[in-house]
Every structure is written in C-alpha cells, then in structure tokens.
Amino acid sequence: MNPYYRNQQASMFADVDRLPLAMVYCPMQKFNTTFELSKGLECGTIFPELVKPWLGKRGASR
C-alpha cells in the first residue's frame, strides 16, 4: 500500500471508534472531473474518485 493511501486511511479512521455502533454513513460525492468516455467504461465508473479496485483476497484483506 502506498504511503499516501496509508496516511489517508489512518486519518480517515482516526475517529471511527467514537462513532455509534451499527450506524452507516456515506459522505456526499461532489461533482468534479470525469474520465474520458472510453476510460469510464473500462473502469466501471466515470468518476476517478470512485475507482476502487479490489485488492484483497477471499476472507482476508491483503
């Protein structure tokens, strides 16, 4: 995992233990740049910030 992503994850989850259990949240997406049409179809999303390739494996994260 690259250091930038590790830092981003660390800060993202910094306060997660203070949140109520069993509650789900979802930040609102903001309209920003979009991929070229061909790239969007290949990636499964036209939004670069939503490209989330699966990096784990069955039953465990990598």
Place this chain on the structure above:
Amino acid sequence: MMKNQLSKDQLRRYIDEVSFAVVDMTLYCDTHPDDEEAIAFCQDNIRMRKEALDEYARLYGPLTVDYADRSSSGSWDWVNQTWPWEPASRRGGRC
C-alpha cells in the same frame, strides 16, 4: 457530433461508452437533483448518445426500437439486426 468517420464496430463501441456515462450520471443526479453542473453534463451525454444511436440506425440499422424509423432502405431493418449476444465476428467486425 458526426461519428461517420468511425467504423461500425467503433461506432458501436462509442455508443457503449457514452451509454455507460449516461447510466453513471443518472446515478449521480438521482442523489444530487439540484447539481446544475452535473445535470448539464448528463444532458450533454444523453444528447451525444441519441445522436450516435441515430447515426448508427441510419448507417447500419436500429439498435433500439426508438430508432427503427430511421432506415432509408424501405425494409424493416429491425428484424435483420444481429442480437446483442451475437459475437462481433458475425457482425462482420474484429474479434
């Protein structure tokens, strides 16, 4: 936008691409119904998709029944189109 410099398969690929962008923008606009910039972008893509479907129908035959009135051949081209699950080779394209 005229796409008639594209081959049949290229135009079909472009329709797939722009159709996917429309689907994805629809999802975004469903949750952001007042986002004017996003709505304008969605509408642009809807227009581009319609133009491409229209052009494909004129050149090769209709992909959806909404464009089955575009043929200039005088016959009912709709029934002669390849089915979506038929391989590209039978459409006379690459693969």
